[in-house]
Amino acid sequence: FGMETALRRAIENRELRLAYQPICDLATGRIVAFEALARWTDEQGRRHCPTEFIPVAEESGLIVPLGRWAIDEAARTLAAWDARHGAACGVKFAVNLSAIQLQRDDIAPVLEAALASTGLTGDRFTLELTESAIVTDPDRIAGTMHALKALGTTLAMDDFGTGYSNLAYLQKLPIDVLKIDRSFVTEMLADRDKVSIVRAILSLAQALGMKTTAEGIETNELAQTLAALGCTFGQGYFYAKPLEAEAAYAMIGAGG
Numbered sequence: 420f421g422m423e424t425a426l427r428r429a430i431e432n433r434e435l436r437l438a439y440q441p442i443c444d445l446a447t448g449r450i451v452a453f454e455a456l457a458r459w460t461d462e463q464g465r466r467h468c469p470t471e472f473i474p475v476a477e478e479s480g481l482i483v484p485l486g487r488w489a490i491d492e493a494a495r496t497l498a499a500w501d502a503r504h505g506a507a508c509g510v511k512f513a514v515n516l517s518a519i520q521l522q523r524d525d526i527a528p529v530l531e532a533a534l535a536s537t538g539l540t541g542d543r544f545t546l547e548l549t550e551s552a553i554v555t556d557p558d559r560i561a562g563t564m565h566a567l568k569a570l571g572t573t574l575a576m577d578d579f580g581t582g583y584s585n586l587a588y589l590q591k592l593p594i595d596v597l598k599i600d601r602s603f604v605t606e607m608l609a610d611r612d613k614v615s616i617v618r619a620i621l622s623l624a625q626a627l628g629m630k631t632t633a634e635g636i637e638t639n640e641l642a643q644t645l646a647a648l649g650c651t652f653g654q655g656y657f658y659a660k661p662l663e664a665e666a667a668y669a670m671i672g673a674g675g
């Protein structure tokens with residue numbers, strides 16, 4: 420299986436990088452966090468999309484070393500930013516955890532070790548989980564989520580609204596932020612009636628005491644509309660695409 424072998428080598432040869440996309444406070448425009456997104460350029464200079472290699476990593480079990488690398492790399496980068504720019508203005512890094520990764524690996528001790536080796540505190544990290552993680556193995560995932568919370572992290576539910584939502588879990592689990600899937604945000608532009616879906620998610624989050632991040636914001640108009648609706652944070656090409664670490668670092672302290 421070609422891609423699996425190549426990906427295994429890529430992890431060993433450090434061909435993977437993280438790109439960083441800002442997440443902004445919608446009320447002020449300030450950058451509060453960056454989502455770390457895996458990028459792979461192979462020896463031949465070909466770029467592979469995460470939507471292709473993450474599923475391969477999950478099927479092959481390579482998601483375990485890949486996921487550990489992502490946590491370590493994010494922590495090293497954030498610690499380096501702190502050293503250059505007084506605590507990097509307190510920005511957080513958000514790291515994605517896939518359902519299969521959470522089933523196969525015990526991630527809280529991995530993060531704890533990364534915190535210990537960098538001196539970072541857990542409150543500098545958000546972990547993004549998908550609904551499928553919770554549906555697959557609720558008891559195991561609940562244990563992991565509580566262990567991650569005990570380290571001081573923020574937990575976000577990624578791509579919210581696209582999975583097989585069981586609303587009972589939302590109340591039971593220590594989820595801090597709902598990330599409204601990009602598809603709903605995009606639909607708001609195409610069809611104003613779709614605003615009602617976003618409104619419903621925002622009021623659900625508010626009722627449960629959670630914050631909200633709208634993904635896929637591509638225009639100022641959308642940013643303004645979502646801010647007016649009470650959404651907490653925004654992410655999307657309007658603010659910036661996923662950036663190389665240096666370009667992302669250059670954005671902090673810029674005031675959005």
Ligand code: G
Nearest residue numbers: 455456457469470473489515516517520661
């Ligand atoms: O950047 P975008 O094409 O960058 O990402 C596509 C998908 O890949 C997203 O759903 C994103 O959550 C996922 N993804 C990107 N990086 C990682 C990673 O390090 N771990 C996991 N589990 N998923 C990732």
Ligand code: G
Nearest residue numbers: 515577578634635636637654655656657661
């Ligand atoms: O599933 P997750 O939210 O982790 O994936 C993030 C994905 O969304 C990445 O592939 C990233 O490149 C993409 N993305 C981020 N902002 C925008 C945007 O404004 N528009 C579109 N079309 N994609 C975006």
Ligand code: MN
Nearest residue numbers: 454515547577
């Ligand atoms: Mn995400």
Ligand code: NA
Nearest residue numbers: 577578598634
């Ligand atoms: Na998402």
